[in-house]
Structures are given as structure tokens and as C-alpha cells.
Amino acid sequence: xxxxxxxxxxxxxxxxxxxxxxxxxxxxxxxxxxxxxxxxxxxxxxxxxxxxxxxxxxxxxxxxxxxxxxxxxxxxxxxxxxxxxxxxxxxxxxxxxxxxxxxxxxxxxxxxxxxxxxxxxxxxxxxxxxxxxxxxxxxxxxxxxxxxxxxxxxxxxxxxxxxxxxxxxxxxxxxxxxxxxxxxxxxxxxxxxxxxxxxxxxxxxxxxxxxxxxxxxxxxxxxxxxxxxxxxxxxxxxxxxxxxxxxxxxxxxxxxxxxxxxxxxxxxxxxxxxxxxxxxxxxxxxxxxxxxxxxxxxxxxxxxxxxxxxxxxxxxxxxxxxxxxxxxxxxxxxxxxxx
Amino acid sequence: xxxxxxxxxxxxxxxxxxxxxxxxxxxxxxxxxxxxxxxxxxxxxxxxxxxxxxxxxxxxxxxxxxxxxxxxxxxxxxxxxxxxxxxxxxxxxxxxxxxxxxxxxxxxxxxxxxxxxxxxxxxxxxxxxxxxxxxxxxxxxxxxxxxxxxxxxxxxxxxxxxxxxxxxxxxxxxxxxxxxxxxxxxxxxxxxxxxxxxxxxxxxxxxxxxxxxxxxxxxxxxxxxxxxxxxxxxxxxxxxxxxxxxxxxxxxxxxxxxxxxxxxxxxxxxxxxxxxxxxxxxxxxxxxxxxxxxxxxxxxxxxxxxxxxxxxxxxxxxxxxxxxxxxxxxxxxxxxxxx
DNA sequence: GTGAAAGCGCTAACAA
DNA sequence: TTGTTAGCGCTTTCAC
Numbered sequence: 001x002x003x004x005x006x007x008x009x010x011x012x013x014x015x016x017x018x019x020x021x022x023x024x025x026x027x028x029x030x031x032x033x034x035x036x037x038x039x040x041x042x043x044x045x046x047x048x049x050x051x052x053x054x055x056x057x058x059x060x061x062x063x064x065x066x067x068x069x070x071x072x073x074x075x076x077x078x079x080x081x082x083x084x085x086x087x088x089x090x091x092x093x094x095x096x097x098x099x100x101x102x103x104x105x106x107x108x109x110x111x112x113x114x115x116x117x118x119x120x121x122x123x124x125x126x127x128x129x130x131x132x133x134x135x136x137x138x139x140x141x142x143x144x145x146x147x148x149x150x151x152x153x154x155x156x157x158x159x160x161x162x163x164x165x166x167x168x169x170x171x172x173x174x175x176x177x178x179x180x181x182x183x184x185x186x187x188x189x190x191x192x193x194x195x196x197x198x199x200x201x202x203x204x205x206x207x208x209x210x211x212x213x214x215x216x217x218x219x220x221x222x223x224x225x226x227x228x229x230x231x232x233x234x235x236x237x238x239x240x241x242x243x244x245x246x247x248x249x250x251x252x253x254x255x256x257x258x259x260x261x262x263x264x265x266x267x268x269x270x271x272x273x274x275x276x277x278x279x280x281x282x283x284x285x286x287x288x289x290x291x292x293x294x295x296x297x298x299x300x301x302x303x304x305x306x307x308x309x310x311x312x313x314x315x316x317x318x319x320x321x322x323x324x325x326x327x328x329x330x331x332x333x334x335x336x337x338x339x
Numbered sequence: 340x341x342x343x344x345x346x347x348x349x350x351x352x353x354x355x356x357x358x359x360x361x362x363x364x365x366x367x368x369x370x371x372x373x374x375x376x377x378x379x380x381x382x383x384x385x386x387x388x389x390x391x392x393x394x395x396x397x398x399x400x401x402x403x404x405x406x407x408x409x410x411x412x413x414x415x416x417x418x419x420x421x422x423x424x425x426x427x428x429x430x431x432x433x434x435x436x437x438x439x440x441x442x443x444x445x446x447x448x449x450x451x452x453x454x455x456x457x458x459x460x461x462x463x464x465x466x467x468x469x470x471x472x473x474x475x476x477x478x479x480x481x482x483x484x485x486x487x488x489x490x491x492x493x494x495x496x497x498x499x500x501x502x503x504x505x506x507x508x509x510x511x512x513x514x515x516x517x518x519x520x521x522x523x524x525x526x527x528x529x530x531x532x533x534x535x536x537x538x539x540x541x542x543x544x545x546x547x548x549x550x551x552x553x554x555x556x557x558x559x560x561x562x563x564x565x566x567x568x569x570x571x572x573x574x575x576x577x578x579x580x581x582x583x584x585x586x587x588x589x590x591x592x593x594x595x596x597x598x599x600x601x602x603x604x605x606x607x608x609x610x611x612x613x614x615x616x617x618x619x620x621x622x623x624x625x626x627x628x629x630x631x632x633x634x635x636x637x638x639x640x641x642x643x644x645x646x647x648x649x650x651x652x653x654x655x656x657x658x659x660x661x662x663x664x665x666x667x668x669x670x671x672x673x674x675x676x677x678x
Numbered sequence: 679g680t681g682a683a684a685g686c687g688c689t690a691a692c693a694a
Numbered sequence: 695t696t697g698t699t700a701g702c703g704c705t706t707t708c709a710c
Contacts, residue, residue, distance in 0.1 A: 008704085009704070018681085019681045020681090020682095020704085021681065021683095021704095021706080022681070025679090025680085025705090028705085033679065033680080034679060034680090037679080037680085051456070052457065052703090052704085053398075053459070053703050054457060055397050055459060056398050056705085057703080057704055057705075058686095059392075059703085059705095060685080060703080060704050060706080062686075073423070074413075074419050074423045074426065075416065075419040075420045075422075077622075081413075084412070087413065087439065088440075091439060091451075096437050096454070096458060097438060097439075098435050099426065100426065100430065100436075101423065101426055111430075115430070117390070118390055118393060119435060120393065120394060257626060260626075283416075284623035284626050287623050287626070287627040288626040289628030347687055347688085349688095359688080359689095359697090360689075360690080360698080361695085361696055363689060363690090364696085371696095372695065376696085391687090394687080395688040396687080398686090398689095398702050398704090399687080399690080399701085399702050400688085400689065400702085401702075
């Protein structure tokens with residue numbers, strides 16, 4: 001059904017009475033070729049409506065100029081802005097981006113990674129799922145010397161580049177802030193320990209408590225999946241304790257929002273009865289009432305940097321570049337919910 | 340630097356003392372081949388750690404099993420949820436998804452489309468930019484008989500499938516609702532007429548007005564780019580009219596939010612002084628105070644359906660399937676800002 | 679600076 | 695049911 005047959009370098013070669021290899025060289029620049037020929041070929045290519053067959057080029061050169069990306073969910077603002085950053089850099093360097101989502105499920109993640117592997121992406125940028133407790137699927141890449149970069153959530157057993165934010169410091173800053181504003185009973189709704197980000201946030205929280213005269217009270221540490229529902233239940237448990245907290249550091253903004261909702265329904269004043277802080281600076285956090293204190297993570301920048309780093313590695317596959325762990329700063333944003 | 344050399348079908352064939360084509364057939368199922376051979380090949384493939392080279396397959400079969408996607412911005416909830424839907428369906432059918440964003444710029448869109456074209460995607464799903472007033476780049480696809488599907492925002496001069504929502508009816512419903520709640524002076528902040536969605540919303544608004552005793556007053560129709568800033572300025576102009584509106588239908592939630600902000604800063608009560616309605620049901624709309632009335636669009640479903648439709652078309656390239664325009668229903672969500 | 683030739687790994691006629 | 699053969703369109707030695 002394809003009407004116009006595709007023009008190939010051979011067609012150009014025939015027309016110009018030169019060889020296909022010369023055409024190939026002329027088109028791919030930088031090889032020693034006379035300016036005259038180069039120009040002739042260029043012009044002819046345009047005239048004849050030639051479009052390079054990247055597939056054939058890839059097959060031959062064993063490079064696909066494609067980056068694979070795996071994120072838990074595309075429709076979460078942090079991840080979509082990271083993808084936006086990946087996208088922008090990658091396209092500027094002529095790389096395509098294949099995107100997949102794990103839905104925070106290990107099995108789906110394995111499936112995505114395997115597919116990207118089979119599609120011979122030149123590198124993979126991944127933020128692992130909440131369930132990821134094995135690394136066999138990730139080893140595939142390191143074993144074949146295909147670059148892999150983790151951003152935000154990493155797998156500690158894989159040696160590779162990482163683009164992270166300082167979750168420990170963020171958790172610490174949040175807790176310090178609550179202490180400084182006068183909270184005496186500070187609780188934390190944490191995410192699964194499996195993930196570095198949640199463990200670090202929690203550790204930062206504990207460090208801040210230890211440095212102060214406030215100790216971690218029984219029942220003040222909840223570990224959940226950080227969904228809306230789980231968050232609400234965890235928050236309810238906290239507020240029903242004999243001695244409920246007067247400040248809660250929620251593992252993410254979603255949880256903080258459901259806490260806010262709980263307070264509204266139960267006539268608790270925020271921040272007077274209980275101060276709340278979230279994490280991520282989702283778009284809703286600034287506009288909800290009371291507006292939500294939170295930590296802003298540079299999603300776009302993380303994506304941009306990940307793409308930059310991995311493409312650099314791809315373009316220098318045979319030089320030995322030591323792995324790097326880049327930790328980007330976060331920003332504590334104090335709004336009404338903790339003022 | 341790649342250590343392990345890749346196993347090919349020829350390696351399998353040699354080991355099994357059969358021909359490469361038999362291996363190829365055994366691996367790709369459904370061809371007439373004995374169960375015994377099929378099983379033998381399967382097992383060997385696993386044993387030897389064979390992974391198919393999709394590139395070579397694509398070069399030969401002239402299919403890439405890849406869908407191209409172009410959206411204005413990935414980090415807008417409506418689009419990221421649409422992508423999520425595209426993704427889920429496509430991967431379930433073994434298709435990859437290459438994503439790109441136009442940033443609502445015509446030039447960037449042309450660049451994206453051209454790149455997808457050069458990468459020989461089997462089909463393209465696109466929601467055009469605010470600036471798109473030409474279709475040369477889109478014609479590329481239709482001319483070569485490569486399926487293209489528009490979702491939400493389409494180019495009227497290209498004959499193709501479209502997955503839309505009923506923007507006209509939505510604009511109508513919104514305006515009716517404002518009328519029914521007693522608004523007498525109803526204004527509209529519209530987006531660029533170039534895009535079907537904004538034109539339809541506006542036309543729905545006008546129809547509702549015409550049906551009522553309320554006429555469209557001078558200065559009550561603002562046309563903007565619907566960004567936060569432009570929205571705020573447009574809303575300010577409306578409220579500074581000698582006879583300011585008591586109900587405003589904002590072209591999207593972002594604009595409605597900035598209107599809300601303006602009201603807060605200028606001590607206007609929403610909805611008592613002026614009722615507000617947005618469009619899209621962004622995540623923040625439900626949680627802002629007062630919560631924002633809006634229209635919910637089925638983003639995920641639109642993406643899912645687009646993928647389904649285009650893959651069906653790709654798999655039946657030589658059958659003639661008439662183009663279809665699917666219009667999905669929207670849902671008017673009435674919240675505090677217009678109650 | 680240019681050409682000839684080989685082959686990347688696979689699929690798809692056409693034979694057998 | 696299986697094998698043989700011929701490329702898909704490009705890049706890349708190796709000549710000259």
C-alpha cells in the first residue's frame with residue numbers, strides 16, 4: 001500500500017554516477033570527502049526526497065540512538081517533569097526516548113526492562129518500583145556494558161551512575177523546622193524501607209529528633225505504601241493515639257493531602273492542632289487550603305542531567321569513566337500548613 | 340567493549356543442525372512447523388541465551404512496532420494520563436512508544452513529527468500545538484499511508500481518525516449551569532480559535548447564551564493563550580469592566596486558578612461575587628479552596644482508545660477502514676466555586 | 679578522495 | 695514441514 005517507493009543511497013549514487021559509499025560518507029559528514037561531492041550529494045538528497053533509513057544504519061552500526069526510560073508512573077508530576085527533562089536533552093542530541101511505566105510493580109518493571117533490552121536501547125534511565133527487591137533484570141544491562149542510570153530511586157546492588165536528591169537532609173530539615181516552630185510530638189508517615197528515598201527521609205527525621213530533646217515516641221512512626229487511602233488510615237491511627245502528635249512529616253504530598261482532609265472532617269485545625277509537611281511539591285500543594293509545606297525536588301533537572309550523563313557515557317563507551325552519584329539539593333518550602 | 344558476542348538464529352540453527360529459516364519460523368510461532376521442532380528451538384534459544392535482534396527484523400519486515408506520540412507538554416496531567424493509556428495498551432500489544440513534546444510550538448512540533456517519520460514509526464498519535472496552522476508535516480504521514488490519529492486537538496485539514504471529547508457540549512453545559520444558578524452576566528476566557536477545542540467550548544458558551552435571555556455583552560469574551568499570567572490579566576480586565584461579570588467560564592483550570600488568586604487578592608468572594616468554572620479537572624482543582632468546578636475529560640481512556648485504534652489500523656494496513664471521529668463524553672463537576 | 683565488496687541478523691519467496 | 699536463496703539499506707574495511 002505504500003505508494004512512493006523509498007529513495008536509497010543507491011538511487012542517489014546512480015543519479016550522480018558515484019558509488020553508494022561515497023554518498024554514505026557525504027551524508028554523514030566528517031569523513032574525508034571533497035566539498036564539491038558533499039554538496040552535490042546533499043542537494044540531490046533534498047531534490048529526490050531522500051530520507052535515511054535509520055533502521056538499516058542501526059543494524060549495521062549496532063547503535064539505536066535510543067534511550068529507554070522506566071518510571072513508576074508517568075502521570076505523577078515529579079516523573080512527568082523528569083521525563084520532560086530527559087526528552088528535551090535527548091532530542092537535542094538526536095536520541096529517541098522510549099518510555100515505559102512499572103506501575104510500582106516488580107513484575108511489570110521486569111517486563112519493561114526486558115523489552116527495552118531486547119529493543120537494544122543504547123542506555124536506560126530508571127527509577128525503580130516500590131517492590132523492587134531483586135536486581136537480576138537490571139544486571140542484564142551492566143553485564144553487557146549498556147549504560148544504566150538511576151534517578152531518585154536506585155537499586156543499591158547495581159554499580160552505576162545515580163542522580164539523586166538529598167532525602168536524608170530533606171527529612172532532617174523538615175523535622176528541624178517542625179521542632180523550631182514549637183512542635184513537641186512529631187510523627188512520620190514513611191514509605192517502604194526498601195527504597196532509599198524513604199529510608200533516608202526517615203533517617204533524617206530520626207537524626208533531627210535525636211539531636212533535640214524530643215525522642216521518638218511509641219507509635220509515632222507509620223510505614224505505608226503512601227497512597228491516598230493508606231495515608232489517611234495511617235494519619236487516623238496517629239491522631240487516635242492517647243497522645244496524638246502536634247506535627248506530622250508525611251512521606252509525600254498525597255499523604256499530606258489526605259491528612260489535611262482528615263483534619264477537615266474531624267475539625268482539627270492545621271497548623272494549630274497539628275502541623276503538616278509533605279514531600280515533592282506537587283502542583284496542588286501550593287493551592288490547597290491551607291497551603292502545604294513541602295520539599296521541592298528538581299524533577300526536570302534530574303531528568304535533564306540523567307540524559308546528559310547517560311548520553312555522554314554512550315558516546316564514550318570504551319573510555320573508563322568512574323561511576324558518579326550526584327546529589328542535587330532540595331528546597332524546603334514553608335507554607336501555611338506548618339507556619 | 341561488549342563482552343559476550345550475541346547469539347543469532349544461525350548459531351541456533353548450527354547447533355540444532357537445521358536451517359536458519361526454520362529457527363526463524365519456530366520462534367515466530369503460527370507458521371506451519373512441527374511442534375517437536377518448535378519446542379527444540381525454543382529450548383535451545385533459552386539455553387543459549389538468544390535474544391532476537393528486533394532491528395534486523397524491522398529492517399526486513401519494514402515494520403518497527405513503534406508508535407510515535409506528540410503532545411504539547413508531557414507534564415500536564417491530561418496529557419500524561421493520556422500517555423499512560425497509550426503506553427498500557429501499546430505495550431500489551433508488543434508496541435513501543437516514542438514520546439515527544441512540542442511545547443505548544445509549531446516549529447518544535449514539525450521537528451518532532453519529522454523525527455518520528457524518519458524513525459519510521461508505524462503510526463503516530465498526536466495532539467497538535469496551539470500554533471499549528473499548517474499541515475505539511477502531517478501530510479507526510481497520510482501521503483505515505485502511515486496511520487495518524489489525533490486526540491483532543493486535531494488538524495481539520497487532515498483526513499484521519501480522531502478521538503475527541505465533546506467540547507461544544509461541555510461549554511454549553513458549563514454555561515447552562517451558570518445560568519441556572521442565577522448568573523446574569525457571564526463571561527468567557529477562551530483559548531486560540533485555531534484549536535477546535537477552544538472554538539467548540541466558546542461556541543457552546545454562545546449557544547447557551549443565545550438560548551437564554553442573556554446576551555453576550557461587549558468585552559465579555561477574552562481570547563488568550565490560557566497561561567497563568569495571561570489568564571490573570573484577562574480576568575483582571577473582565578473584573579474592571581464597568582459592569583463586571585458574576586460568572587466566568589475559564590478556558591482551562593490553570594486560568595480558573597489564577598482567577599481565584601485574583602479574587603483572593605482583591606477581596607472578591609467566590610462564588611458569591613463571581614462564580615468560576617474551569618476545564619480539565621487538574622489534580623489541584625478538587626483540593627483548592629474554594630474547590631473548582633470543572634469538566635473532567637477521560638485522558639487515560641482517550642490515550643488507550645487512540646492506541647487501540649491506531650494499532651488496529653496498523654495491523655490491517657491494506658483493508659480499507661473508514662475514518663472515524665469518536666467523541667467521548669465529559670463530566671461536569673460542580674464544586675464550591677460555582678455552587 | 680572514491681569505489682568495490684562484504685555483511686549486520688533477519689524474513690520471505692520459492693523450492694523441495 | 696523444512697531448506698535455499700536473496701535481499702532489506704546501510705556502514706565499513708580494504709583497495710586504488
